[in-house]
Amino acid sequence: DTGVSQDPRHKITKRGQNVTFRCDPISEHNRLYWYRQTLGQGPEFLTYFQNEAQLEKSRLLSDRFSAERPKGSFSTLEIQRTEQGDSAMYLCASSLLSGVYNSPLHFGNGTRLTVT
Amino acid sequence: GENVEQHPSTLSVQEGDSAVIKCTYSDSASNYFPWYKQELGKRPQLIIDIRSNVGEKKDQRIAVTLNKTAKHFSLHITETQPEDSAVYFCAASKGVSSASKIIFGSGTRLSIRP
Numbered sequence: 701d702t703g704v705s706q707d708p709r710h711k712i713t714k715r716g717q718n719v720t721f722r723c724d725p726i727s728e729h730n731r732l733y734w735y736r737q738t739l740g741q742g743p744e745f746l747t748y749f750q751n752e753a754q755l756e757k758s759r760l761l762s763d764r765f766s767a768e769r770p771k772g773s774f775s776t777l778e779i780q781r782t783e784q785g786d787s788a789m790y791l792c793a794s795s796l797l798s799g800v801y802n803s804p805l806h807f808g809n810g811t812r813l814t815v816t
Numbered sequence: 817g818e819n820v821e822q823h824p825s826t827l828s829v830q831e832g833d834s835a836v837i838k839c840t841y842s843d844s845a846s847n848y849f850p851w852y853k854q855e856l857g858k859r860p861q862l863i864i865d866i867r868s869n870v871g872e873k874k875d876q877r878i879a880v881t882l883n884k885t886a887k888h889f890s891l892h893i894t895e896t897q898p899e900d901s902a903v904y905f906c907a908a909s910k911g912v913s914s915a916s917k918i919i920f921g922s923g924t925r926l927s928i929r930p
Binding site for chain 2: 745
């Protein structure tokens with residue numbers, strides 16, 4: 701178990717550009733979550749998957765954001781036409797839903813996005 | 817939707833004293849309440865969690881209490897040590913249902929004074 705890994709660790713982009721982040725969850729975990737965290741705030745829910753199905757997407761998320769988990773393993777988060785307000789740490793987490801209980805979330809180290 | 821409020825936002829205690837962080841939640845269907853610790857520049861890590869079928873859980877110097885009627889839960893750290901300095905987040909979710917996203921509070925920055 702190598703934990704949740706995210707790539708890249710840091711991304712600097714110019715406003716208007718598209719960016720894509722990748723998350724590899726813990727291998728046996730069937731749930732995968734994306735959160736955004738800004739300085740001094742708690743993780744803000746963006747979306748989550750159970751296997752390949754996207755079960756919920758935050759109403760606060762604009763249509764510039766899209767996430768996929770095509771084979772139920774790794775996931776990608778794409779932000780189109782980035783804005784300075786998108787600058788944040790993007791955290792991925794995974795968990796195992798087994799029976800009626802969801803295991804605790806295990807977070808990755810995050811991708812820090814800076815939009816200039 | 818679910819909302820989780822946390823206070824205080826900052827807390828400073830003398831080493832060896834106790835620290836208490838409190839959270840309230842809005843959705844009475846919430847049944848799972850984890851606490852995460854985040855050290856500077858690192859990922860949030862689970863330190864303790866509680867389900868709604870129990871009122872209290874303890875793990876060494878850390879304990880969590882839950883009051884379902886009042887919809888609030890608290891983290892208690894006893895005999896605080898310098899390594900307890902970090903940001904602590906409470907969270908809530910419905911756990912079992914299809915809408916089981918986990919919603920976090922805004923965090924408490926705990927500082928332990930030597």
